[in-house]
Amino acid sequence: AQKVTQAQTEISVVEKEDVTLDCVYETRDTTYYLFWYKQPPSGELVFLIRRNSFDEQNEISGRYSWNFQKSTSSFNFTITASQVVDSAVYFCALKGHIFGTGTRLKVLA
Amino acid sequence: ETGVTQSPTHLIKTRGQQVTLRCSSQSGHNTVSWYQQALGQGPQFIFQYYREEENGRGNFPPRFSGLQFPNYSSELNVNALELDDSALYLCASSLGGPIQETQYFGPGTRLLVL
Numbered sequence: 001a002q003k004v005t006q007a008q009t010e011i012s013v014v015e016k017e018d019v020t021l022d023c024v025y026e027t028r029d030t031t032y033y034l035f036w037y038k039q040p041p042s043g044e045l046v047f048l049i050r051r052n053s054f055d056e057q058n059e060i061s062g063r064y065s066w067n068f069q070k071s072t073s074s075f076n077f078t079i080t081a082s083q084v085v086d087s088a089v090y091f092c093a094l095k096g097h098i099f100g101t102g103t104r105l106k107v108l109a
Numbered sequence: 110e111t112g113v114t115q116s117p118t119h120l121i122k123t124r125g126q127q128v129t130l131r132c133s134s135q136s137g138h139n140t141v142s143w144y145q146q147a148l149g150q151g152p153q154f155i156f157q158y159y160r161e162e163e164n165g166r167g168n169f170p171p172r173f174s175g176l177q178f179p180n181y182s183s184e185l186n187v188n189a190l191e192l193d194d195s196a197l198y199l200c201a202s203s204l205g206g207p208i209q210e211t212q213y214f215g216p217g218t219r220l221l222v223l
Contacts, residue, residue, distance in 0.1 A: 004151075033209040043197060044111070045152070045214040091151055096209040097142060097167075099151035 002027045004092050004100035012106040013082050021077045021103045023092030029053075034068065034075045035093040039102070045091065051075065082107045111135055113202050113215035121221045122190050130185040130218045134202030140164070141183040142212060143175060144199040152199055158183055195222045 005024045013019045025034065036048040049059065051068055059066045063080045079086055082105075089102045112135040122128050134141050140159045144152035154167035158177035172188040181202070187194055197219050201212035 035211070042216065044216045045199065045201075047211055047213065050211050096203075096212055097154040097157070097165075099153070101151045
């Protein structure tokens with residue numbers, strides 16, 4: 001079976017703290033893509049990153065960074081110096097259409 | 110904004126009725142996927158259309174059906190509505206069909222079944 005597990009249901013941090021959102025996936029495919037999406041209160045999912053399973057280099061985009069470890073089937077997402085505007089539900093997805101249950105991030109001022 | 114639009118934004122129906130939801134894909138995109146997102150859950154894949162053909166389907170009964178038109182817009186039809194069909198329905202467009210391309214989501218349609 002293919003699935004994505006986001007064990008953290010909700011995380012609360014104070015503004016400027018760093019926070020890591022965990023994502024663990026299961027698949028027998030050797031090639032696949034992993035994604036992260038952000039869902040603000042408005043409901044529309046916003047694309048953050050797409051990563052090929054062959055590329056295990058970590059990626060950084062501004063305050064966002066991603067750590068992909070194929071050996072542990074994990075694709076974790078870190079927000080550095082969090083801001084109130086980062087408050088949202090974050091979803092990890094496997095192959096584009098298999099989503100985890102999401103992690104609600106609350107950043108307090 | 111992604112350029113993906115959905116209508117209507119909200120809808121209230123009663124059990125047993127039928128509903129049609131609409132989606133216009135982003136310009137140039139030939140693939141549309143539909144998802145159901147229940148409150149507090151992740152999106153669940155319903156099906157995908159690529160160049161007017163169904164290209165994959167999740168674990169949803171046949172009363173969930175769809176269409177894709179030559180301009181790549183799409184409809185989701187749900188017959189014999191049940192209370193559990195109450196959810197946010199998301200449409201996403203992408204370019205490339207079965208390839209795991211990035212999807213761009215619309216704002217969704219909130220369906221309430223009474």
